[in-house]
Amino acid sequence: MDLSSLRSHNDRTVLGLVRSGAVSRASIAAEAGLTPQAVSKIVARLMAAGLLEEIGTVRGGGRGKPRTTLRLAAGGACAYGAYVDRDELRVVRLDLTGEVVSSAVVPLAPMFTPDDVLTALAPLVPVRDEVLGLGIAIAGPLTFPAGVVSPNGLPGWDCVPLRALAEDRLGLPVAVDKDTNAAVLAEAWRRPLRDAALVFAGTGLGVGLLLGGEVHRGGRSGAGEFGHTTIQLDGPLCVCGRRGCVEAVHAAASGAEAARVLGAAVRNLVQLLDLDQIVLSGRKVLAAPELYLEAMPEVDVSVSSSGSDLVPVGAGLLVLGELF
Template structure:
């Protein structure tokens, strides 16, 4: 071990070799970068070792594990390295504090309340909040009267401190959204898409729309700021170009230190194999679009391997099987990218909005699928195959489905829609929903997707009637999912944001 300085049990210098770093981050492995305080490895790579109680925030974790912290490319308590590129903070404790700040909204929360609700010491909370304020992610929100003491200063999250982009790649349509740290919609674009046009063309179309939604938000923010170039993307909610989406009302923002988002993205940019910098097309608009966008979440029809970022054999589009979509899009955008199934993304977004901890989200658009939240966990199955709801067979000699089987719910439901028989489509969907209720004992069924949105009352009534008939006296609510017109795209953005607030995609939603 060389060039190591120990301060209060932390390592603040550079550790090389088989270093055992106590309370600094790497235990039993090799730390080749800079190990900072607060249980964080912020500059290097942990190879084959374990990080206990800390966060891999600045480098690449290869073959190691993260225990009690947040790992770039993996879940809390999961494996770092080959997984999805996720944004991380300097410590899990900071993520907990940020989550409480977000939940408190504009009213804010005091440091004492933060300490009580996290179990951290007041000193630890003061240290974390001071850093968050310095980085522009938190700010004072006034003072609040207290019982028997002086008024307490309350803090709130700065939603404009950073943002995330969500992409929904549907079979015939692409939706791109940009949301701020609170999850509020900043900008949205929707364009036609041919998923069968070839992977290279789809990647290019997706990249163009990501750049467009970022540049649009930045130009609007700059305009409100009087032409300043240092306004963050999330500084306000903006309207979209006519014909591409829905206008969003303005929301004044707060200037943020430019280093905040950069510190979050530093390590995952290296994992994506991209260089830091400004994209040429955004530079042409005078917009520094890279510095506060944490990453891009991509949601598309399954099956797929979300850890590897690779689609499987998508029904009707076999050419996507095995294509390294996450890697290709990350290289094109020079941003971290996370890939997941459309229904999983929507279910995650709904769960984080308070939809409950035991529900099925049924998505009916150009296809039919389900996102499952069971016991507060996003259920993926052993091979990320859970939720292929549309391909359960309910009619043995039914019409042939594009997947090759006969009598799939998707084939029957889409055939009824093609005939204009909405009640029959709802009845078929209800039969599948009732099967899920009986099999999984879920609390509620949420319906979403373009087809549901166009005929909401018919499907809620029809599906609800079948579920009620087969639920043996148990009341199982069947409702429209709500949460806006873009649940999949906004859920895809939450794939990026959730780990920032300490939520585990693999197991824990709240």
């Protein structure tokens, strides 16, 4: 599907209002400050594109004709999200509301190459008219939005133009971002977050930062490399080549001690940025959530409810987010 014709400000306003619950053409017109004629035209275009659908009528109070109710077309357009982890590839298909329709996971062999990833992705991401695009999440560092990646912990991946390679190979629009940014996007899609860090302890360790309600990527897309800040001088060697990084010290510990290392590092982060919410995720946290919750500083701390789909869902939201 060609989204370029649907990226006008008014289209996004109307889709955003329907997502947040303004469900008739009249209420959309009132909230958006548009004429009813303009809203009718926009709605017709969005329905033709498979983004909106009518679900029946509600009768207004007393006089006046019944109003047709609109919603995001759950069975219409969709987006794919993929998480290239250090040992597996997770792919989800999202409907327009961001709900997971289907998911798949395939193992990735040690020393896998960019071509191996694209070969694994191709059968999982069909090119059809209703597919808006694919978001790919992967470890940093990388450049956003160019999608040139040099992920820590993946030997041989140096300045790989992953976005361009994937668009060529798969034949659809692709967005690429860090796994941790995708994770915080997914969390913020489901509930209000403002100054928050999503701490992701999986095969690597990093944070997605939401500052003032926006994903904070930094001047060179490098923000959030929390796992590679130093917590122990002369500590264990890290995949990044330095010593004593939070990621390496955390990986060398286990159980309550690992949680304590992460807790100390998160306390530094909260001090530095005055965060009021911390969300924990990643397979290490999900394996022992109570231990990690106990070790965290005294702010609003929770474990993400999205489980192992969090990052691929956030990757898909890189595509869906363009609509709203």
